[in-house]
Amino acid sequence: MMRRGDQLLLGFLFCLFLSLAFAEGGKIRHYRWEVKYEYKSPDCYKKLVISINGRTPGPTIEAEQNDTVVVELKNSLLTENVAIHWHGIRQIGTPWFDGTEGVTQCPILPGDTFVYKFVVDRPGTYLYHAHYGMPREAGLYGLIRVALPPGVSEPFSYDYDRSIILNDWYHKSTYEQATGLSSIPFGWVGEPQSLLIHGKGSFNCSTPGIQSGLCNATNPECSPYVLTVVPGKTYRLRIASLTALSALSFQIEGHNMTVVETDGHYVEPFVVKNLFIYSGETYSVLITADQDPSRNYWAVTNVVSRNSTTPNGLAIFNYYPNHPKRSPPTVPPAGPVWNDVDSRLAQSLAIRARQGYIHPPPQTSDRVIVMLNTQNRINGHVRWSVNNVSFNLPHTPYLIALKHKLGHVFDQTPPPDGYDFVNYDIFIQQPNVNATFSNSIYRLAFNSTVDIILQNANTMNPNNSETHPWHLHGHDFWVMGHGEGKFDMYSDPQKYNLVDPIMKNTVAVQPYGWTAMRFRADNPGVWAFHCHIESHFYMGMGVVFEEGIDKVGELPTSIMGCGDTRGGTFHKP
Amino acid sequence: MMRRGDQLLLGFLFCLFLSLAFAEGGKIRHYRWEVKYEYKSPDCYKKLVISINGRTPGPTIEAEQNDTVVVELKNSLLTENVAIHWHGIRQIGTPWFDGTEGVTQCPILPGDTFVYKFVVDRPGTYLYHAHYGMPREAGLYGLIRVALPPGVSEPFSYDYDRSIILNDWYHKSTYEQATGLSSIPFGWVGEPQSLLIHGKGSFNCSTPGIQSGLCNATNPECSPYVLTVVPGKTYRLRIASLTALSALSFQIEGHNMTVVETDGHYVEPFVVKNLFIYSGETYSVLITADQDPSRNYWAVTNVVSRNSTTPNGLAIFNYYPNHPKRSPPTVPPAGPVWNDVDSRLAQSLAIRARQGYIHPPPQTSDRVIVMLNTQNRINGHVRWSVNNVSFNLPHTPYLIALKHKLGHVFDQTPPPDGYDFVNYDIFIQQPNVNATFSNSIYRLAFNSTVDIILQNANTMNPNNSETHPWHLHGHDFWVMGHGEGKFDMYSDPQKYNLVDPIMKNTVAVQPYGWTAMRFRADNPGVWAFHCHIESHFYMGMGVVFEEGIDKVGELPTSIMGCGDTRGGTFHKP
Structure with missing residues (x-):
């Protein structure tokens, strides 16, 4: 039989546990990040990037609904400040951790460690990126994936969960770009040099006028991104865009995609051959590896809405057990033409809340x-x-x-x-x-x-x-x-x-x-x-x-x- | 006869005047500076520089002994902080305005205006430059000239007072340089691309591997610096060095120089054909325009103490009324060889305090x-x-x-x-x-x-x-x-x-x-x-x-x- 003291202690501990669980609303997900400059060649062209723990894109934050995410961000840049925005996280009760310099916080100084702490209250696919000046372009960005709590399931089924971020990439520094934008005469940033699929692109090193020694097409840092799939399986692919300028189309050669989520909300499913995605958006699509498994396929992203000179971005959709670097035997699909506004508008109009998951809007506004x-x-x-x-x-x-x-x-x-x-x-x-x-x-x-x-x-x-x-x-x-x-x-x-x-x-x-x-x-x-x-x-x-x-x-x-x-x-x- | 009220008022005003004069110890020299990025081509190669009021080198601070210098420094950089050190000013009573980030102050944030206020208590030639990270190299530097009060004269005579700053110049950004220095493996900054004489140098635009469109040898920003002299006149030339790396020799073809001041102290005069000058030093030399006045002469600076690949810097010592851009008919003098340590040591040993202006040192140390x-x-x-x-x-x-x-x-x-x-x-x-x-x-x-x-x-x-x-x-x-x-x-x-x-x-x-x-x-x-x-x-x-x-x-x-x-x-x- 339990002694009274033990009972009291147990009761106290139980209350403590409940209070903590209530206070934090889930588990604590603790990240220690160091932001600094490094030389990288994401598209084969070597330039200074801003990395998180040595990586760009940065680490993916993985959490469950109602977890508390704690990011201890150390600014190890030399003389530059930083702030990081948690894109799509509403920061209910913590508006000061939205990470928007000039709006919700002062910048984080070099040498300082700033602690962001916020609850991820809804499942879905979100982003983070620098929100001070223009250094998002220098590589300071990443994904946040919030899972459902155990025992709760999505209204769609899949075998595996994968994610990629799309981005466009400039060879000039953000300072050079910003100086042009604020100069008289105006200096436009121009079209990006390449498109990155999950941090990997392919700039043509034979482009005339490129400074020698900076571009190396055989650098493993710019080998195409590979998405390996098992024949017959269905993949949830989370696709996010953090382009600086470009609106994109994304497609996987020969495969349809069923759109099921955007910005953390379930979409009434619809099928597309290519997905239009704009900077700051996230989508989940379902893809079944139901094509000829003896070969690989191209994943292609191309610029739409601007008559861009930026070459298409390519990745390899790799059917296991083909070699992941084996090029598909086909010419990559070209993607939709840049000025087809109707198709883009049609996709926007097709996106509606999923039945059973509708948040009814107020019928009038104030x-x-x-x-x-x-x-x-x-x-x-x-x-x-x-x-x-x-x-x-x-x-x-x-x-x-x-x-x-x-x-x-x-x-x-x-x-x-x-x-x-x-x-x-x-x-x-x-x-x-x-x-x-x-x-x-x-x-x-x-x-x-x-x-x-x-x-x-x-x-x-x-x-x-x-x-x-x-x-x-x-x-x-x-x-x-x-x-x-x-x-x-x-x-x-x-x-x-x-x-x-x-x-x-x-x-x-x-x-x-x-x-x-x-x-x-x-x-x-x-x-x-x-x-x-x-x-x-x-x-x-x-x-x-x-x-x-x-x-x-x-x-x-x-x-x-x-x-x-x-x-x-x-x-x- | 004066009324008593008027007398009182006059007395009060006189006291006020005395108090102000005593409090400030001279005139107030007020400067409003804005620090920002601009594209410039100091050596014909276009790159981002940090300018003060649109200029690099920045404006020269001109003051008299015991004046108070007030610099309202607005940081208009995008995301970078700044601090400016007043090199050679002892900051007696104002150690907090020495401008050394991490030692005497926190950095100045973008958007902030910081007010430096200090007394220039001694005549002479001084410098200012960024003292945070490495942005001195990006162009944030200039001269401080402190004159004697009216009625007091220097122990040497001259007709005109001129000044130049010597610098070396890199095409890479300070971030690129700093990232290399702190990387494993180590990335050395290398030798500078050019030497600047008062902000003007001449990079060879035909150098192989240079990105097209960035270098223009006919850009007026990189036309050689011209020092115009009237035949027969004697010039006090203040020469300062703010090189990032290089030790320099400076000479004017066919002209001797008499060294009379260094770092704000009078030197027992001695004559040199070439002056060795190290980063952070200032000298005043006297030069008489006593050569054939029908032509111009080269002013040359070259790297010593390193076996450098950096080409010599050239300016034109222009005898009025020859055209200031007329090239001298001669090959520029080569300057001393880089590894002649003895000559450099000999100059160091030749520098002694001028008779009559000796501050006797303590005979022992603690x-x-x-x-x-x-x-x-x-x-x-x-x-x-x-x-x-x-x-x-x-x-x-x-x-x-x-x-x-x-x-x-x-x-x-x-x-x-x-x-x-x-x-x-x-x-x-x-x-x-x-x-x-x-x-x-x-x-x-x-x-x-x-x-x-x-x-x-x-x-x-x-x-x-x-x-x-x-x-x-x-x-x-x-x-x-x-x-x-x-x-x-x-x-x-x-x-x-x-x-x-x-x-x-x-x-x-x-x-x-x-x-x-x-x-x-x-x-x-x-x-x-x-x-x-x-x-x-x-x-x-x-x-x-x-x-x-x-x-x-x-x-x-x-x-x-x-x-x-x-x-x-x-x-x-």
């Missing part, structure tokens, strides 16, 4: 913000703007400024909720002479429902409109509709999908088109919403939302240290 | 620190060490750590005051297997007199010893002696120059040689002392001195914000 996306010239600089406001970041992060009422650190005038949609012609070059720089933000009523209409338009070049994948931090939104031409405020909302809209965190707006999204402003914090093309955000294509700042808990001091929070005190103006 | 300079391998890394300790910086600057008694942020064990000088053979490769990394520092008794003996030795390569210019922050030191071979603790001090040693802030130690220096530890603060070769300091060739920390005034909060002073609080361990 506020509608129409965001005209334009390219402008401001004080001689080429910029992107939303309603003629070109965004720039303040030096004191918004989250700290708003929580500590440092109103002077950013422009308090709200940006406009719309544009002159009656008179503005989206199909012609517009001078937009009244465009301005601003760091003003949208303040949303807590728990209100907000509609955002992203309206695309002509750029500063004739007969040109581009594709913009917009990413929202801290939320998923319902994709209410996509359309071509100018959004009609009166008739188009009638066509919204109020039944089974997919929820996403990133969505594309097509050339001369519009995309409508709805979300609940129910996550106390300050959240960026921006085009996920690295150079577009750098050139001002973004906004910031605040909601429920009074409900945000005490901020950790670790996020401070810049602007008005530098040097131990809050400086008043 | 402490002698012998510093053996070696190259080592530590944990697979190639490093430089002092007495087998390879220096690295802590993340909380020493000045803040010592003043606020944060003893845990760096190693409290003092580094060794000497080495085994009886048994250590400086002429052979030594394994130095017990070498370590450390951030420990030398703590000096306040107002004590300290002797430093810099002892050179063989590197890790056979029959190789290099030249190291050592720079002391916060002080001038007396150069007590130079010698070849191993310093003899018993006999060599007998040969010290106790009569008229020059005072300097930077001095070279020659291959397999030694240099003895003496200084008074009379400037409360924390001061770096290091090899001024950028890559050598980065690889650990430096130490830090503390003196009179209890006499240091209240630290400005602007220098804080990193390590233990990040985010608003001092973190205790």
Whole structure:
């Protein structure tokens, strides 16, 4: 028989266990990462990359729903700061760990170790990447895979789970690129030199004008990525894109793909030959290895929506037991033509929430913000703007400024909720002479429902409109509709999908088109919403939302240290 | 007759004037600088440089003795921090504005404006440059010229005052260089691609393997620097070196130079055909335009002390009214051979304080620190060490750590005051297997007199010893002696120059040689002392001195914000 003391102890330990389990909501997944420069040749061309623990892409974070992920990030760069965004993780209750420099935190200084700690509350496929300046392009990115808890299963079946990240790759440093973008005259970054499939690409080392000794086609670092499959088995392939510029198509020669998940939400399955994927998006597709098993097949990614000079990216879809490096006997499929907007729009429209997993959207919204996306010239600089406001970041992060009422650190005038949609012609070059720089933000009523209409338009070049994948931090939104031409405020909302809209965190707006999204402003914090093309955000294509700042808990001091929070005190103006 | 009120007012204003004059000790020289990236072609090869107000070298600071220099430095880099050191300015009473990241301040973050404010208490020629990581090499450097007050004249006469900075120039970025230096296997930075005379050099654009489109020999940015002189006139030419690696010789074809000043101290004049100058040194020489005025002459700088592949740097010494771009009719003089150590040592020994301007040195010292300079391998890394300790910086600057008694942020064990000088053979490769990394520092008794003996030795390569210019922050030191071979603790001090040693802030130690220096530890603060070769300091060739920390005034909060002073609080361990 148990003694009373033992019983008390056991009871205490049980309570402790329950409290811990409740407090943390799952297991702790602890990562220690060191960020530093290394020379790598991901596409055979040797250049400086930013690696995590020596790798680019960085390690994949593997967790289960409701686990707590802890990343101790040591910045071992020489003189550069860093911050990492956990793309798709809503950071409920931890808005300070969203990793968005200038919005939710100060940058992490060289030599410093910053601890990110957040709960991954939903299963699915997510991303992480640098969110300070443009160093995502230098290789600082990776995947987050959140599994269902034991005993819960997906509404689709597969034998194996695999993942790849697609990326485009520049040989110039991010500094060189950014300097060109902010110069007068403007220096455009140009098309990427190659496309990477899970960190491996193949630049043509015989390209004229390449500095000798830097490119080596036989470097094993740039041997094609190999996805090995067992004949007859079905694979869940998680496909993510973190391109700097390019919209992509991805396909596997001779194999159909069934789309089943995007951005952490189940999709009503549909079959595609090629998947269009935009920067910041993730998809899960099911692929069955049901073709002739005596050979390998090409996996191909190609640029769409830009008339790009970037060669297609290739990987090998390897049927076991063929040699993984054996080239397929065929010419790689070319992929869809770059300017076929209709096919891309058709895929966007095909993505709907899976039956049985629908989160019904609010049937009405409390506020509608129409965001005209334009390219402008401001004080001689080429910029992107939303309603003629070109965004720039303040030096004191918004989250700290708003929580500590440092109103002077950013422009308090709200940006406009719309544009002159009656008179503005989206199909012609517009001078937009009244465009301005601003760091003003949208303040949303807590728990209100907000509609955002992203309206695309002509750029500063004739007969040109581009594709913009917009990413929202801290939320998923319902994709209410996509359309071509100018959004009609009166008739188009009638066509919204109020039944089974997919929820996403990133969505594309097509050339001369519009995309409508709805979300609940129910996550106390300050959240960026921006085009996920690295150079577009750098050139001002973004906004910031605040909601429920009074409900945000005490901020950790670790996020401070810049602007008005530098040097131990809050400086008043 | 004056009313009493007016008298009072006048008296008050006069007192105010006196107080201001006393408080500031001269005029205020106010500078507003913006540091940012730009594309420039200083040697015809286009690369990213760091500019100040669009220029590299940056603007020359012009002041008079006892003026207060105020530099509002705005960091407009994208993600990189910065700090600027005022090289040769002792910062008496303002040790926190020495600009040495990790020693006297935290780095300045992008978007931040940092205000440096210090008194230039002595006339002479000084420098400024980045002192964080290695970005001095990217172009962030310039001159400080401090004139005598009106009515006071130099002990030599001249008609015009001119200045130039010499530099060596790499085409790789500082990140690429630093990554190589800290990699296993080690990647050496190599010899610079060109030598710059006041920011202008001439790389051979026909060099094989150069990426096309980056090099343009006709770019006006790389037209040779022109120094125009009026026949018969005498010029004071201030010559400074901020090379990353190279020791230099500088000469003007057919013209002698009379050395009259170095590092802000008058030199007993001596005549040279060519001037040897090491990184971190400044000289004033007098040159009379007394040659055939119908033609121009070459000014030439060439690398010494390394068997370098870097071509000589050329400028035009232009006799007015010849066209400034007219090439001299002669082949540029070749300059001295690289391995003539004797000539260089002879110049060092020729430099003595000018009669009438001698600061007599203390005849004895309270402490002698012998510093053996070696190259080592530590944990697979190639490093430089002092007495087998390879220096690295802590993340909380020493000045803040010592003043606020944060003893845990760096190693409290003092580094060794000497080495085994009886048994250590400086002429052979030594394994130095017990070498370590450390951030420990030398703590000096306040107002004590300290002797430093810099002892050179063989590197890790056979029959190789290099030249190291050592720079002391916060002080001038007396150069007590130079010698070849191993310093003899018993006999060599007998040969010290106790009569008229020059005072300097930077001095070279020659291959397999030694240099003895003496200084008074009379400037409360924390001061770096290091090899001024950028890559050598980065690889650990430096130490830090503390003196009179209890006499240091209240630290400005602007220098804080990193390590233990990040985010608003001092973190205790």
